[in-house]
Structure formats: structure tokens, C-alpha cells
Amino acid sequence: MGSTARGGEPKARRGDTRQRIQDVALELFAERGYEKTSLREIAEHLEVTKAALYYHFKTKEDILLSLFQDLGRPLDELIAWGAEQPRTLETKQELLRRYSAALTNAAPLFRFMQENQATVRELSSIGQLFKDRMFAMSDLIREHDASLSDQVRCVTALFSMHAGLFALQTIEGDPEDKRKAALEVALDLVTQAHQGQ
Amino acid sequence: MGSTARGGEPKARRGDTRQRIQDVALELFAERGYEKTSLREIAEHLEVTKAALYYHFKTKEDILLSLFQDLGRPLDELIAWGAEQPRTLETKQELLRRYSAALTNAAPLFRFMQENQATVRELSSIGQLFKDRMFAMSDLIREHDASLSDQVRCVTALFSMHAGLFALQTIEGDPEDKRKAALEVALDLVTQAHQGQ
DNA sequence: GTCTATAGTCTGATAGAC
DNA sequence: GTCTATCAGACTATAGAC
Numbered sequence: 001m002g003s004t005a006r007g008g009e010p011k012a013r014r015g016d017t018r019q020r021i022q023d024v025a026l027e028l029f030a031e032r033g034y035e036k037t038s039l040r041e042i043a044e045h046l047e048v049t050k051a052a053l054y055y056h057f058k059t060k061e062d063i064l065l066s067l068f069q070d071l072g073r074p075l076d077e078l079i080a081w082g083a084e085q086p087r088t089l090e091t092k093q094e095l096l097r098r099y100s101a102a103l104t105n106a107a108p109l110f111r112f113m114q115e116n117q118a119t120v121r122e123l124s125s126i127g128q129l130f131k132d133r134m135f136a137m138s139d140l141i142r143e144h145d146a147s148l149s150d151q152v153r154c155v156t157a158l159f160s161m162h163a164g165l166f167a168l169q170t171i172e173g174d175p176e177d178k179r180k181a182a183l184e185v186a187l188d189l190v191t192q193a194h195q196g197q
Numbered sequence: 198m199g200s201t202a203r204g205g206e207p208k209a210r211r212g213d214t215r216q217r218i219q220d221v222a223l224e225l226f227a228e229r230g231y232e233k234t235s236l237r238e239i240a241e242h243l244e245v246t247k248a249a250l251y252y253h254f255k256t257k258e259d260i261l262l263s264l265f266q267d268l269g270r271p272l273d274e275l276i277a278w279g280a281e282q283p284r285t286l287e288t289k290q291e292l293l294r295r296y297s298a299a300l301t302n303a304a305p306l307f308r309f310m311q312e313n314q315a316t317v318r319e320l321s322s323i324g325q326l327f328k329d330r331m332f333a334m335s336d337l338i339r340e341h342d343a344s345l346s347d348q349v350r351c352v353t354a355l356f357s358m359h360a361g362l363f364a365l366q367t368i369e370g371d372p373e374d375k376r377k378a379a380l381e382v383a384l385d386l387v388t389q390a391h392q393g394q
Numbered sequence: 395g396t397c398t399a400t401a402g403t404c405t406g407a408t409a410g411a412c
Numbered sequence: 413g414t415c416t417a418t419c420a421g422a423c424t425a426t427a428g429a430c
Contacts, residue, residue: 038406048415051408056413059406167356214395245397252395
């Protein structure tokens with residue numbers, strides 16, 4: 001999943017330090033939360049000093065912002081794609097399928113976003129971007145003039161796939177099977193909402 | 198919602214300081230996150246000193262734990278109630294109705310729990326309690342031998358009501374209407390899961 | 395039950411040598 | 413591009429007066 005080869009070279013190649021910082025930072029952010037992860041910890045994992053981090057990123061927040069932009073790009077592309085499709089049920093179903101795939105590819109980032117909402121919301125540079133993305137996505141799925149229940153159904157469809165990845169750890173079973181099950185439920189929900197119109 | 202009378206007396210009555218600390222702490226925790234809320238801020242809002250906080254609570258974590266226990270009690274009672282009911286569809290629907298009501302009553306706490314999962318998970322005293330509660334709740338709703346999709350439907354039913362309270366802010370409309378809509382969707386989901394057996 | 399004062403630690407961030 | 417050394421500030425928590 002991460003693109004860092006761990007356990008191989010001890011000091012490793014030059015030129016990819018920025019990438020390695022991102023990898024380690026995301027891993028620690030997702031595991032222990034943004035606030036509880038200090039730059040010292042990130043630096044120690046990489047066997048460099050804090051000052052080295054500041055060469056590549058202006059601030060701690062900047063590291064997170066770069067992750068959000070780099071790993072979140074597929075989602076922006078998905079939103080752009082959805083915006084130029086006809087607003088049919090088929091489009092919405094395809095949006096959910098692609099969303100599910102995007103979620104899986106960037107699982108650590110989404111896990112982080114899900115579990116650190118309070119932090120992200122307070123971060124000036126990221127909070128609004130995150131909100132805008134979720135808003136744009138839900139706008140592509142729901143119809144503003146549908147009944148409230150059907151709108152809830154559509155938004156729930158989106159969030160059920162988040163739950164499918166993370167909060168569903170309570171259910172035993174293969175993660176890929178659970179992902180498919182969550183997608184199936186999401187597709188059902190949006191179909192029901194469509195028929196309710 | 199909160200039980201603190203704000204804006205009235207400036208220094209106010211003695212003896213309810215513990216309660217007032219809880220009120221202010223929950224408000225700030227929910228608003229800005231646990232980590233970003235310092236004891237200094239809590240003390241300043243109450244017009245007391247940090248040391249006064251330490252008279253009533255052993256640590257910062259202890260404040261959160263007390264909130265979790267005091268405000269979460271209705272949920273524990275709900276779980277206990279559910280455990281001694283027959284596992285019928287009607288029971289599950291009633292569980293969802295009561296859960297929705299409990300969620301509304303303790304909205305700030307649940308908002309906090311939802312938005313600070315990473316923090317809560319790392320807090321030794323609370324993380325496990327929280328996990329146990331959610332696990333017990335989902336165990337009352339889902340059937341272990343049902344299809345994966347139906348189990349996802351049941352867990353989604355629970356989480357959709359969380360979303361109904363917080364993540365659904367993207368949808369305009371009266372909060373109480375949204376709560377009802379979310380409950381309706383949740384009841385539908387658990388009914389479908391029941392029929393799928 | 396609430397205060398002052400402070401200990402001790404860690405944080406994000408900077409300056410400047412190599 | 414990475415280092416050493418250091419900064420000021422914030423934090424939790426404690427000791428002890430009143």
C-alpha cells in the first residue's frame with residue numbers, strides 16, 4: 001500500500017526523502033492521530049532530524065496538506081467526472097463503485113480523515129477543502145428535491161462505505177468481501193432513493 | 198442541552214463546580230477537539246485556576262472519562278435492556294428508536310466521540326470501553342449467521358443515525374426532521390436485513 | 395474548595411555550520 | 413540536503429498557603 005520499501009537499505013537513496021516523509025507521516029497520523037504524532041517521532045522513524053523535515057515542508061500542517069492533495073487527487077477527478085455525466089441512476093451507481101475503489105486505494109488517508117475530523121476541521125488550510133469535497137460528492141448522489149429520507153439514503157450510501165472499511169472491523173471476514181458488501185448496500189440505498197422519487 | 202446556566206451569576210454557587218467543569222469541558226472538547234483544548238482554556242472559561250480543576254479530577258483524561266460514564270449511562274442501560282429482549286425484528290426496531298433518542302439527548306458527547314476517534318482510541322481508559330459499547334450495540338442488531346450484506350445493513354443502520362446527526366449538515370432542513378428521516382432509513386435497513394434471512 | 399507559584403517536559407520552529 | 417544547537421511558548425501536573 002505505502003510506496004516505501006521498509007527493511008531494505010538502512011539510510012537509503014537520496015531524492016525521495018519528501019516521499020518517505022509523506023509515507024511515514026501518514027502511517028503515524030493514521031495510527032496515533034495528528035496531534036499526538038510529533039515531528040520528532042516522524043524524524044526518528046526516518047533516522048533524520050527534525051530540521052531535515054523543515055527543509056521539505058514549511059510546517060507540520062503542510063505535510064498533512066500535501067498528503068491530502070496528492071492522495072486525494074483521484075477523488076477530485078472522480079467528482080469532475082461525475083459533474084459532466086447525466087444525473088441518472090446508472091451514473092450514481094458508477095460513482096459509488098469508483099468511490100469505493102478510490103477509498104480502498106487511499107485507505108490510510110481516509111481512515112485518518114474519518115478518525116481526526118475534529119482536528120482536520122480546525123486546520124484552516126484543509127478543513128474547507130475536505131468539506132467541499134464531501135459536499136460535492138454528496139451533491140452528485142442526492143437530489144435536492146427528493147424526500148428527506150431519500151436524501152438521507154443517498155448520503156448514508158456514501159458513508160456506509162467509509163464504515164465498510166473501518167467501523168466494520170467488528171464483523172469478521174475478508175476485508176475485500178466486506179468492501180463488496182458495503183458497496184452492495186450502498187448501491188441498494190441509492191436505487192431505493194431513486195425509485196422513491 | 199447543557200445543564201449550566203450561562204450568563205447569569207458571575208462567580209456563582211459553590212458545590213456544583215464539578216458539574217460546571219464537565220459542562221465546559223464537553224463544550225470545548227466537542228468544539229475544538231480533545232488535544233487542542235487545554236486545561237488553561239477550561240479554567241479560564243470557568244473563571245477558576247487550573248489547580249481547581251485538579252482538585253475535582255485527577256487528570257485531563259479523567260474529565261473525559263467522567264463525561265463518558267455519566268452521559269453514556271443511558272446507552273449502557275439500553276444495551277442491558279436489549280440483551281434481555283427476544284431477538285425479534287420488533288426488538289431491533291425499538292433498539293434503533295431508543296438509540297436515536299439517546300443520541301439526541303447526548304448529542305455533544307456523540308459528536309465528540311465521532312470526531313475524535315483517533316484520540317479516544319489511544320486513551321487507555323476510554324478506548325476499550327467505547328469499542329465495547331459499539332460492539333455490544335451492533336451485536337444486538339445484527340445476526341452473526343446472516344449474509345455479509347445484511348450484517349453490513351444492520352451496522353450501517355446504526356451509523357446512519359450518527360451521520361444523521363452530524364455529517365448530514367450538508368442537507369438543509371430542521372434537525373429533528375433529519376433525525377426522523379435517519380431513523381426511518383435505519384428502520385428500513387434492519388427490516389430489509391431481517392427479510393433477507 | 396480554591397488559590398499562587400512553579401517544576402519539569404515536550405512542542406513546533408529557526409539559525410547557521412557543513 | 414542534512415546536521416547541531418537552541419528558541420520561546422505551551423503543556424500537564426504538583427506542592428503548599430489560605
